[in-house]
Amino acid sequence: MSYDLRRSLLLGLKHLSPGHVFVAPALLILFVFFLAPVAGAFVMSFTDFDIYALADLKNLSFIGFDNYISLLGSPLFWKAFGNTAYFALVGTPLSIAVSLGLAMALNTPGVGLKPVFRTVLFGPYVATLVAAAIIWRYMVDFQYGWVNRGLGVVGVPPIDWLGDPHWSMPAIILFAVWKNFGYNMLILLAALQKIPDELYESARVDGAGPWSRFLHVTLPGVSPVLWMVALLTVAGYFQLFAEPYVMTQGGPAQSTFSLLYYMYQDGFKYWNLGHASATAFILFAILIGISFIRNRSQETFA
Incomplete structure (x- = not known):
């Protein structure tokens, strides 16, 4: 290393603050294990990277948007997208309704053993997903x-829950709701506890019944948190994979075939990694779109 280069490095390190020094290892790990792989997968989505390219990179070629065009013209892709959207659009409101209902029950004055109920109801969320799916099956x-x-x-x-195409996805939705409601329940319970009791007392004095108090006090009080929970739940449900992989293997008749399951088969069964990477970034674009819609909706109703 030349003297000028060493001198430049020492001068650069001299101007680093202690904060930069402490943050640098975390940023390095983030770059190596997240940013670099994401960038590599994005580039890969514009190539025909497959098992032959793994053997010899000379077989790799840049094909532009062909992977994306192929996906958008694939009936199986749209089938997987429809199944995933159905799972998210039905499972999200059901999960939030169960979470909010139980949070309100735990927030009711006079209910005893609240720590015990919170622990028991939170139990399914901390259980291992694969083990819980096997037991549910x-x-x-x-x-x-x-x-x-x-x-x-x-x-x-x-009822043939996992063998009938009409019942297989509802069965997985019920499992996902049971598995995940505990996390949202605790978040919503914290939001409910932030609502001043004086608001409920004022509503009672004005003659408001339970339903009116729910509509005009509870919902406005938890609405910011409710939007956040809805976004996190939709984003999580669009990443449906482990449940059909363990319980149905995408069947019967591809009724539980999800986008991530499609990506998994494309990438790790058929080794079409360029195609699978394109699927991943289409899913990423969907989640970004959901986040944008959520933010605009929150601004509208705020």
């Missing part, structure tokens, strides 16, 4: 599952 088994046995007690014939 056995619970909804057509012949031996507890769910169908319970339905049989009340005279309802057994």
Whole structure:
């Protein structure tokens, strides 16, 4: 290393503040394990990177937007997109409704053992997703599952939850709601506890009933947090993968075939990594669009 280069490096380090020194390792890790792979995947989405390119980079060629055009013309891609949108658009309001209802129940004065109920209700969220999905798969088994046995007690014939295309996605939605409501519940419970009790007392004095108090006190009080929870839930539900992978393998009749499952098969089963990277960035664009719509909607109703 030349004297001038060493002198320049020493001068540069001299002007670094302690904050820069402490932040530098985290920024380096972020660059190596996040920014660089994302940039590499974005470039890869414009190539025909496949198993032959893995063997020899001479087989790699730049193909422009062909991967994106191929995806948008693929019926299987649109099937996966429709399944994912159905899962997110039905599962999100259902999950938020369950979370808000239980948060309001826990926030009710006079309810005892609140720490115990919070812990129990939060339990499904901290359970391992794959293990919970396997247990759920056995619970909804057509012949031996507890769910169908319970339905049989009340005279309802057994339902092939994971083998019938009409019931497979609803079964996965119910599992996802059960698995994830605890996280949103705690966030909404914290928001409810920030609403002053005086507002409810004033509403009661003015003759407002429970429904009116919910519409005019509770909802406005938690609306900013509710928007955030909705965005996080939609973003999470658009990344549906583990549930169909463990429970249905995308079936039956591709009724639970999601965008991430499509990307997984494309990239790691058929080794079409350029195509899979394009799928990832289309999903990224969808999530950015959802975030933009959410922000504009919040500004409109604020």
